[in-house]
Amino acid sequence: xxxxxxxxxxxxxxxxxxxxxxxxxxxxxxxxxxxxxxxxxxxxxxxxxxxxxxxxxxxxxxxxxxxxxxxxxxxxxxxxxxxxxxxxxxxxxxxxxxxxxxxxxxxxxxxxxxxxxxxxxxxxxxxxxxxxxxxxxxxxxxxxxxxxxxxxxxxxxxxxxxxxxxxxxxxxxxxxxxxxxxxxxxxxxxxxxxxxxxxxxxxxxxxxxxxxxxxxxxxxxxxxxxxxxxxxxxxxxxxxxxxxxxxxxxxxxxxxxxxxxxxxxxxxxxxxxxxxxxxxxxxxxxxxxxxxxxxxxxxxxxxxxxxxxxxxxxxxxxxxxxxxxxxxxxxxxxxxxxxxxxxxxxxxxxxxxxxxxxxxxxxxxxxxxxxxxxxxxxxxxxxxxxxxxxxxxxxxxxxxxxxxxxxxxxxxxxxxxxxxxxxxxxxxxxxxxxxxxxxxxxxxxxxxxxxx
Amino acid sequence: xxxxxxxxxxxxxxxxxxxxxxxxxxxxxxxxxxxxxxxxxxxxxxxxxxxxxxxxxxxxxxxxxxxxxxxxxxxxxxxxxxxxxxx
Numbered sequence: 456x457x458x459x460x461x462x463x464x465x466x467x468x469x470x471x472x473x474x475x476x477x478x479x480x481x482x483x484x485x486x487x488x489x490x491x492x493x494x495x496x497x498x499x500x501x502x503x504x505x506x507x508x509x510x511x512x513x514x515x516x517x518x519x520x521x522x523x524x525x526x527x528x529x530x531x532x533x534x535x536x537x538x539x540x541x542x543x544x545x546x547x548x549x550x551x552x553x554x555x556x557x558x559x560x561x562x563x564x565x566x567x568x569x570x571x572x573x574x575x576x577x578x579x580x581x582x583x584x585x586x587x588x589x590x591x592x593x594x595x596x597x598x599x600x601x602x603x604x605x606x607x608x609x610x611x612x613x614x615x616x617x618x619x620x621x622x623x624x625x626x627x628x629x630x631x632x633x634x635x636x637x638x639x640x641x642x643x644x645x646x647x648x649x650x651x652x653x654x655x656x657x658x659x660x661x662x663x664x665x666x667x668x669x670x671x672x673x674x675x676x677x678x679x680x681x682x683x684x685x686x687x688x689x690x691x692x693x694x695x696x697x698x699x700x701x702x703x704x705x706x707x708x709x710x711x712x713x714x715x716x717x718x719x720x721x722x723x724x725x726x727x728x729x730x731x732x733x734x735x736x737x738x739x740x741x742x743x744x745x746x747x748x749x750x751x752x753x754x755x756x757x758x759x760x761x762x763x764x765x766x767x768x769x770x771x772x773x774x775x776x777x778x779x780x781x782x783x784x785x786x787x788x789x790x791x792x793x794x795x796x797x798x799x800x801x802x803x804x805x806x807x808x809x810x811x812x813x814x815x816x817x818x819x820x821x822x823x824x825x826x827x828x829x830x831x832x833x834x835x836x837x838x839x840x841x842x843x844x845x846x847x848x849x850x851x852x853x854x855x856x857x858x859x860x861x862x863x864x865x866x867x868x869x870x871x872x873x874x875x876x877x878x879x880x881x882x883x884x885x886x887x888x889x890x891x892x893x894x895x896x897x898x899x900x901x902x903x904x905x906x907x
Numbered sequence: 908x909x910x911x912x913x914x915x916x917x918x919x920x921x922x923x924x925x926x927x928x929x930x931x932x933x934x935x936x937x938x939x940x941x942x943x944x945x946x947x948x949x950x951x952x953x954x955x956x957x958x959x960x961x962x963x964x965x966x967x968x969x970x971x972x973x974x975x976x977x978x979x980x981x982x983x984x985x986x987x988x989x990x991x992x993x994x
Contacts, residue, residue: 461992523983
């Protein structure tokens, strides 16, 4: 029999604590759309995306109504476009435009996969695609892009790292009239997961099946509320346990929605990504969870330890709740998308160096960080290199999504609106890494033993 | 198949009657009702059988919103509670 308290708990979670399914992302392989004629390839891409995803938004809305649980985003991820470009050559922008049109026509709010995987080196199509990213992101509305520049097994492609510093800067420049929004849709990864449903880093890896449904669940507000109900004197074992239990419940809901969506669309169910993904809404913040654990302000000493525990407990609870956990699965710390992080950055409690330390123990990296517009390209490349090194050595995913605020300086603010939020321009260490960055080449793959 | 209706808001005459009336109209069988009034706030959880429902769950919610004004009403399939709170 259903228990009254359980029912009310679920409703409170949805109503008061911002529990939601963050995204249903349909992964679509475009490998069978490759053609030596780019025109034909684009035609096939549009047809395939449209036929697979035309009911995605409708199905998501129906499930939302049936269970009374908000499903915030419906999205599509596709095979890295560089692979199609390899077959056809020609202007990469054509692919960006067709993806944009397909996304618009099926009604999703983002399409990811304008991507290249270059962790060991560039193959046909990769360089052309990467160089076209600034224009692609400024001339389309829905397309997201990511580039994988390193992995634990292959090391870091420093030529790609150097190039991406320039690409990020250019992307920002081309969208400077729109709060530099282009750079917010561009992620540079190390160890990128092939089944991540979260934007802007989603793409459909070459090892994935033809078409698949991946779910991203969220619920920082629920975790914070669960901790707020605890006695301040309870020890950290109890805190970790409370987080685990909450993560379990959230993930079960994602599992239910995923199974339902997969059955309704006739597409196999891939994974649940049980990430704590904050939004700028009050009470939906990962930083506030850390503060609830017992920090005065996110960014103070102790933040890394609290975050490590939070991240691990979320995984433990989630793994128990679903047999198909994947993607990024952890706590996200995007600065502009999290009310607590914005406030910590504004007050000076949180600096970039502390953020970097935090990325060593959670997903994903320096995410949605606004830096001064005049930050040199080499410094951006060096940020990417540092993050990639953390990911490579620790066998985890790390990423950089920084937004150079063209024309703005430290202390100014950018406001993207919506889920992307707003935030202050953060202080960047200006000493130059350019000699190292300009060396190029590759940082060799690390040892997998003698771990100290 | 079952669904849960919850109604929360300021107490007034006829809430239960209107909710159960709407359910009857759509052929939903009421299985269990749990209601209380705390200070002047009304809270009710109703379990209904929707196997023979003559409309969609969404339509039932729309009708409830129309017939029972100024109350917060949720209509949710029971599976969400079962999956979240049972191993």
